[in-house]
């Protein structure tokens with residue numbers, strides 16, 4: 001019997017599918033038949049494999065090649081099967097021998113010349129129990145994603161011939177996979193410049209990061225809004241191992257592996273342009289692929305020029321902002337992706353941008369400003385819990401900014417520590433109340449005043465003197481959340497009136513913009 005069996009894998013509708021690939025060669029006219037997979041896709045896969053085999057000096061078996069996948073594949077990334085199919089055909093046709101009678105798990109795309117190209121999902125596979133007892137062959141280019149306890153019996157290859165050497169037990173030590181860390185020089189992070197002259201905005205950012213409060217930056221052009229948002233991912237403390245694995249899994253499954261994120265140098269950061277499409281932002285399409293909000297999971301989503309985004313696009317952010325996930329569906333399939341990010345947005349206060357400066361530069365008419373404000377009163381404006389006004393830089397600050405001084409690592413470390421300590425307080429509070437951890441900016445509970453340990457006398461006094469601010473219930477609650485985070489940053493058990501006043505100063509105030 002001419003038969004071979006290999007385990008392989010692919011991503012199908014966001015699920016990691018592991019399947020057996022069986023090949024048998026029967027008498028008859030030379031054809032390729034495949035079951036478990038759309039025939040057209042199957043034939044494409046066979047065409048690539050045939051070319052790669054021929055170009056490497058192998059012969060195509062003369063007969064009916066019948067291929068069976070033990071799992072049905074709907075929309076899977078079929079290219080991941082190429083290398084397994086090529087090896088299985090050679091084994092079934094006895095052109096090569098599985099010397100040790102091992103059970104092989106093989107993934108990899110093939111180019112027509114026989115090069116092995118990378119595939120998606122290797123990080124997730126490296127933690128998968130279903131293939132733990134197999135010997136592995138994976139693309140060399142995916143080696144950084146391989147994170148397992150035991151690297152023995154795992155091999156990485158650049159081309160088809162290397163895979164065959166391994167199966168035939170020749171020179172296999174050359175191809176053993178190892179735990180790799182990329183060369184730190186090669187992944188040198190982009191320089192982060194110091195922001196000068198915006199202490200209020202830096203303070204707002206610190207609080208937003210510590211309690212995960214959505215932050216709106218309002219200011220003149222060139223006041224440093226984007227610089228500040230870029231700094232934010234560096235200030236976030238390193239992810240704990242579980243959360244880092246969540247992020248790695250997403251980045252591996254969808255082929256956007258990022259070494260800086262893998263090594264914990266920065267958090268995920270996505271800054272879509274205001275022309276971003278629905279599919280790019282939240283995900284979707286035929287294969288229900290994730291969008292940028294999922295790539296921002298456990299990190300930051302930065303929307304620059306907020307007023308330019310279409311209201312229907314911003315509307316889409318409501319669900320993830322409250323539920324921390326996004327559900328996508330098409331016909332009768334639906335998938336849920338994580339999307340827990342800190343939202344930071346930036347906007348000018350008027351079309352020209354200079355309305356909040358104490359000079360005559362802003363020439364915008366009342367009607368223009370009114371129209372602009374209407375654009376900003378859109379669907380997610382009530383979600384911002386903090387805002388900061390960023391005025392034009394003074395001349396001295398401009399000169400300092402122009403010097404492009406790098407942000408000192410000591411400052412980054414200090415801010416990371418402050419944030420980590422404040423988040424520890426939040427975690428302890430949740431533990432004490434026997435609820436699972438949530439940030440101050442996101443937690444949904446009854447009895448906020450009790451839970452946040454807000455001093456009642458301070459709150460009553462504060463309420464009396466701030467009555468005229470006419471805060472909506474949502475913005476009042478946001479204010480209590482922010483005050484709690486300010487107290488957490490100071491490691492105070494109780495929220496005092498000073499914390500409430502600072503929160504009021506930083507509230508997202510629709511009268512201004």
Ligand SMILES: [Zn+2]
Nearest residue numbers: 350352362364
């Ligand atoms: Zn203006």
